Amino acid sequence: MAIVGMTGSGKTVIATNIITIRDFVVVLGTKSADDSLYGPLEAQGFVKVESWDPWEWRETGHKRVIFAPPLELSDEPTPKEVDQAIGDQADKFRTALVQIFKAGGWCVYADEIAYLTNDLGLASVFNLLWLQGRSLGITIVSATQRPRSVPLNTFQMAEWFILYRIADREDRRRASELTGPLAPVVFETAGRLPRHEFAAVHKSTDSILRSRVQLDERERLAA
Ligand SMILES: Nc1ncnc2c1ncn2[C@@H]1O[C@H](COP(=O)(O)OP(=O)(O)OP(=O)(O)O)[C@@H](O)[C@H]1O
Numbered sequence: 586m587a588i589v590g591m592t593g594s595g596k597t598v599i600a601t602n603i604i605t606i607r608d609f610v611v612v613l614g615t616k617s618a619d620d621s622l623y624g625p626l627e628a629q630g631f632v633k634v635e636s637w638d639p640w641e642w643r644e645t646g647h648k649r650v651i652f653a654p655p656l657e658l659s660d661e662p663t664p665k666e667v668d669q670a671i672g673d674q675a676d677k678f679r680t681a682l683v684q685i686f687k688a689g690g691w692c693v694y695a696d697e698i699a700y701l702t703n704d705l706g707l708a709s710v711f712n713l714l715w716l717q718g719r720s721l722g723i724t725i726v727s728a729t730q731r732p733r734s735v736p737l738n739t740f741q742m743a744e745w746f747i748l749y750r751i752a753d754r755e756d757r758r759r760a761s762e763l764t765g766p767l768a769p770v771v772f773e774t775a776g777r778l779p780r781h782e783f784a785a786v787h788k789s790t791d792s793i794l795r796s797r798v799q800l801d802e803r804e805r806l807a808a
């Protein structure tokens with residue numbers, strides 16, 4: 586599943602509501618604190634960990650995990666130390682993703698796929714999961730504000746597209762062009778959607794629906 590929309594549209598809200606239909610879910614946390622993401626997940630029983638292996642659930646029982654390896658930085662890091670810390674964080678994600686590939690069966694949620702694939706250099710391992718993960722029972726749910734900055738497989742391999750309003754024409758073209766025969770409808774719709782409404786495209790049946798997440802009272806107050 587690929588989710589695209591501008592900041593504040595509701596990508597994190599829909600993702601955190603939908604991933605729980607799976608039994609084994611790991612959320613890739615790139616920040617050590619992220620209230621809009623970790624709060625709702627922890628309320629649903631997710632456990633935040635700094636190191637993780639997909640087989641670990643057999644000992645810990647943890648099938649809903651936020652894997653957030655921290656950036657290990659001193660108070661006044663040199664540029665080299667910053668690069669080193671980012672590289673170390675990337676290595677931890679890469680190792681976990683390879684282990685997921687070997688284990689199969691996990692649903693992986695990437696809240697900003699462009700950061701993981703570009704900035705952390707994880708495009709090749711994500712491409713491996715997109716191209717070969719389906720038959721291993723692996724689901725990738727990814728969200729982005731920057732459809733032009735993500736690998737094509739983000740969209741090409743998605744069974745479901747969720748599109749919120751995308752004002753930028755080029756971004757909209759990129760996000761809609763791989764939705765098959767519905768591409769012109771998706772392109773037009775994604776330019777006009779009201780705030781928090783989305784178009785969902787199911788690629789294998791060429792169906793499209795328009796909807797919005799109904800937040801409960803607690804979530805509305807928090808928003
Ligand atoms: N269906 C909805 N109804 C009402 N409010 C919503 C709805 N969806 C999201 N919101 C509110 O909009 C705000 C932004 O939502 P969210 O954090 O999911 O956006 P986002 O697309 O992930 O943004 P970003 O790209 O910055 O991460 C939140 O305060 C959230 O509660």
Ligand SMILES: [Mg+2]
Pocket residue numbers: 596597598696
């Ligand atoms: Mg978000």
